[in-house]
Amino acid sequence: MNSLTTAERATAVSATEQFRPAFHYTAERNWLNDPNGLVYLNGTYHLFYQHNPFGPDWGNMSWGHATSPDLLQWEEQPVAIPCDEQEAIFSGSAVFDEHNTSGLGTAGNPPLVAVYTSAYTEVSPLAGRQAQSLAYSLDEGRTWAKYHGNPVLDRASAEFRDPKVFWYNGGAASYWVMVAVEAVERQVVLYKSADLKAWEYLSTFGPANATGGVWECPDLFELPVDGKPEDTRWVLIVNINPGGIAGGSAGQYFLGAFDGVTFRPDSTVTEGHQQDGSRMREYGWLDWGRDYYAAVSFSNIPDGRRIMIGWMNNWDYARETPTGDWRSAMSLPRGVSLTRVDGKVVLRQQAIDPFSPAGSPIFSLGRQPLASGIVELPTAAAVARIDVEFEPGAAKSLGLVLRAGEGECTLLSYDVSEGILRLDRRESGHAGFHGSFPSLETVAVPLTDARLRLQIYLDRCSVEVLAQGGLTTITDLVFPAEASTALAIFAEGEGAHLVALDVVGR
Template sequence: MTAVTATTPDAFRPAMHYAARDTWLNDPNGLIFHDGLYHLYYQNNPEGSVWGNMSWGHATSADLVTWTEHPVAIACDEQEEIYSGSIIFDRHNTSGFGTGSRPPLVAVYTSAFKPASEHKGVQAQSLAYSLDGGYTWTKYADNPVLNRGSSEFRDPKVFRYESDAERYWVMVAVEAQDFKVVLYSSPDLKNWELLSTFGPANATGGVWECPDLFPVPVDGDPENLKWVLTVNLNPGGPNSGSAGQYFVGDFDGVTFTSSSTVTEGAQDPDKLCEYQWLDWGRDYYAAVSFSDVPDGRRLMIAWMNNWQYAIEIPTAPWRSPMSLVREVSLQNVDGNPRLVQHVAQELTSLPAGNPPFTASPGEIAEGKHILAGAAGSVQRIEASLAPGTAEEFGLIVRGHGTRGTRIGIRPAEGRIVVDRRESGQTAFHESFASIDSAPIQPTANSYEVTIYVDQCSVEVFAQGGQVTLTELIFPNSTSTDVSVYASGGAATINSLTITQYA
């Protein structure tokens, strides 16, 4: 279950989430399942615990639970920093980097050119290839392969598009400050032609970054296929700072057409809560999906941090974890297709450290009530709660007494909240001690929540994964209590089970 063991004691190192051993990481890159392993590449400073010297770190896992960290995969040099991008398995060797019997993995990444380069100040797209399964990489001699002369053109996600008539590679990238997704096609990954653009649309409160585009069946029906375009932005999220939004629509091989756009052009602040967000929390950014996942599952992972305070979170010698891997699907919700997210099934079957705690159904009286026998620092909490007269009710996790991280429902407001003002260490940045919220409606007069609690985070999945909130927290190691609470009246526990992992 443990990702990477630190060489020195570290109370905040996650047990269920990946974090680099002793360096900085941010955006996940190059996500692919290949030769029986999930490959997670990521933005990495191999020389320190703050942003800089951008290179691609690398980790692998056979089960999305235990990760092995490898040496830096693609390193920066005097000419360029290696910004975000993606990896494809060029199984037909269209690039010519391999052979028919030994096809290559090809990384398409953003070269952020330094003053020593003839392309100084430009961000352009480049290639590297691997013939040993993704462990060592060779940069293409004729990089960059796509240069718009822009200082903000980045984050290519590449996939294979196939129809009855055509087959080619599609690149989805951004002109970050123009709030625009740009799509290109190529027969060989080296020569690219513009297909179309998308945006500005919906949230434009910060630069657009790290796009992704993929097909998903609605309600599992392969005859009802929709395309999902994800775009991360910084700042401009629904609860301030970094966040990711998505659009649902159609892609014909040339143009993405959204059916879920609320605002064209500049963002309307009054419509912020009407946009579709990948996650309503403060710490789910740069989310992208894995390629070539078995059984056609669409799995995503994100950087679990926020650019508002990213370099100041109190972890050492590492800084920043990844989110848990999530499987995403589309479901009709009130007549519209919406993303629904669940933790990948591999993570739901983690072996428990102790027998689960189960609370008896019953009333939550007004006040805060510690659950005897429920304490823990790494947990999965599954709760069904019903409103009564309470103005707010829910759970408090990683607590000391009745202080801790509060996850509550406010029925009259139609909101779920995560309050981390008393979550532990918060003073390292003025914006960290926050109350963050998302819209929520009851199902059959109850609220269903699943909460994954780790050493420095909570990930909340509500109403069957229709709403998610991801938040960093930094509690004391002794803060392990779990409580239920109600304010302004009473509420009801329908069911409550807590699985302990550590």
């Protein structure tokens, strides 16, 4: 009989737990993917997500559930909406039906309503279809009941999924809007409803820009440009797999106008460029790394902020990451806004900082010239925020060596002449579990006032880089040895200066 001793079992647990994040959400056990049903209600943020309650691999799709008072400390709750023999519970959204338009609650106790994709099994009368269904909660998300009239929207399609629902306040009329996808057609389809039950078709958007994979997990919301309420754009998020800018899974965004019926983008880059990808870098990408997917935003946040969370993984290798009986984490929540850069409106992302106010400075450097070479810093950085600002000057390249140890490191470098930021995880540690995991991510990052500003969040299995105040982001998983905590700074060529470097730990 081949069985583990207690000591061997403890060693195996330790080997997988070394990668469990300190400040990114993970389920205690089993599989996790797309964030679903992000909603705020009465002081609590609710994170629902795709979850297998029975094992660490994809399957038995149900809605897991976690809650937080601050988007930083999460408490796992019981499974919210479990699969059954007739349907798997695929991705969707949740809304607070404040005026009880659905009739699923009362005026005195309006419901939370989850709008999810029913993926019907072989034993269902709707076998093979994906259609949209409702579940509701009358106790602020603690327990859920499925609506007896499900599905509420059925296009007789096998690939119709991922509804994001919001309340649209129009000049002539107000109603619920559903943004969903016909995934293999690379189309976003929009519907409206007065009660969340009966839906009327509005319009279709796409295919457009990146179409190298199926479209999934859309979102649509309005944001002011540079905080000016008289100048707004609508942001349409469309996640894609495969076909992302760094390979495999990714999220793209379009900016434009929405009149309650049709989304019209300011521009698209589509004609003749889907096959060779020659203009991929002109598209709007949420993140330029390999591990930021299915990102969607919270509803009902009272101060008007728009906050998104993504799944920190990639379908290319998600089933094989070396984390044992738990698998996958969520990204840090990110506040998103719009700003103008050189006359162009672009998306800015800023992390909800897990080190403020709980963190404390553990190492700092002030302004100084950078000689050509590598300088190891006298501090460890495994779970930390690193704020660094460079003046590259005449140097050829510069950057940071992260999570360094014996024979391994993750390299964040900036090529000065090309204006390219690179994150290299090819020698980051345990990288051989899948052929596509070792990777080098690249993105153009222009200097601002001749300076490069980087904010880097290190956790036990991830690196999130926000460049130039969040105008560009790169998110990648890494699986270094537990002892690989060294941090170094480097330059190639003379003429660069470090303006400041601060390491904040917990």
